[in-house]
Amino acid sequence: MKSKEKLQAAATKLFMEKGYEHTTVQEIASLAGVTERTFFRQFKDKSDVLFDTNNELGQGVSAFITDKFEVEQKPLKLAVEGFVSISEFFEGSRERVLARNQIIQSNPDLQERELLKGQVLIASVTNSLSAKYDSDVSELAARFAVEIFHMAFIKWINSTEKGLAEHLLTVYELYENSFCCVD
Amino acid sequence: MKSKEKLQAAATKLFMEKGYEHTTVQEIASLAGVTERTFFRQFKDKSDVLFDTNNELGQGVSAFITDKFEVEQKPLKLAVEGFVSISEFFEGSRERVLARNQIIQSNPDLQERELLKGQVLIASVTNSLSAKYDSDVSELAARFAVEIFHMAFIKWINSTEKGLAEHLLTVYELYENSFCCVD
DNA sequence: TAAAATAGTGTCACAAACTGACATTTTCAA
């Protein structure tokens, strides 16, 4: 096991046991059997240990959108379908995702970092949409789609009933029924 | 002049001159003629000096929405009109807002804090909408409205031509024309 | 296989952000 993974495991364990604020990097490093200095070489700061910088989500959604390049469709619908397409990626790991989410919600620093990660996601989706649509339209669709995903995601981690894909469609329908067309 | 204001002025000046990261709290305090300790009594952390915690924006938008309680209207439209109603509040201060925005965009910590403030705004708007609409509908409308505001805001600080209210309406129309109704 | 490049880690010293405890000053109303 690499030290990066050991640090991530140690950090998660300690954050759950005694809370994020009351866990020092020192302690995380000790539990992982390395030095504090090594922690900061693997992660840019304390909160970084909970976030993967890969943006796999954005990659996946973008790939789907790019793939459907030729299909005639409204941008928001397309983006939401992009999220639906990667929702199976989460299916096995609801428990783990829920635990991680609880840690994040317990601390403002972590919430902030999560939000910044959301911006990266928006940028990805915007970028893939803009091959087909106007740049402002793409950005707005990306932002709305991410909000829909966010809302569906919250519902999903708190429910054992329906899957993420179903929640996504439910929220999208809620949008269509409540917002669309003339008043 | 209260020390809080002196600290804010000093911080803004230094952040513009030498950048956020290269300015220490020590320096800010010295320039303001107080102690580092006093800084941390006025602001919870270094970045806090750039953010007012009043949420005046949220208050204003919420007040408008609550006021239009009886009027029959789609939730997103109502929320956007709420933002339009407070847009004159900004009109005189484009230069200052632009400068502040440039500081924020120069540093991830500040971006994160700005995003967290956005969440507070969303909560306000959601709350005022939910007197009239279903809770999920209210949240979604609030989130979309804040995104529309955000986009209009960016356009506004970079243009001397149109006012914020006009940009808001333009973006809202962009939304209506591109997303609404059946495909 | 031996030598050499390279990636990962340890050690140390230190800057900067932040906090708690207590002393001192300022303010302002009775």
Place this chain on the structure above:
DNA sequence: TTGAAAATGTCAGTTTGTGACACTATTTTA
């Protein structure tokens, strides 16, 4: 004027985060 309350100063200490350099393990290449 005085006396309580609010703001500020002082100081010691913890925690986060970084630079510099030495050391070790792993991999590459001759």
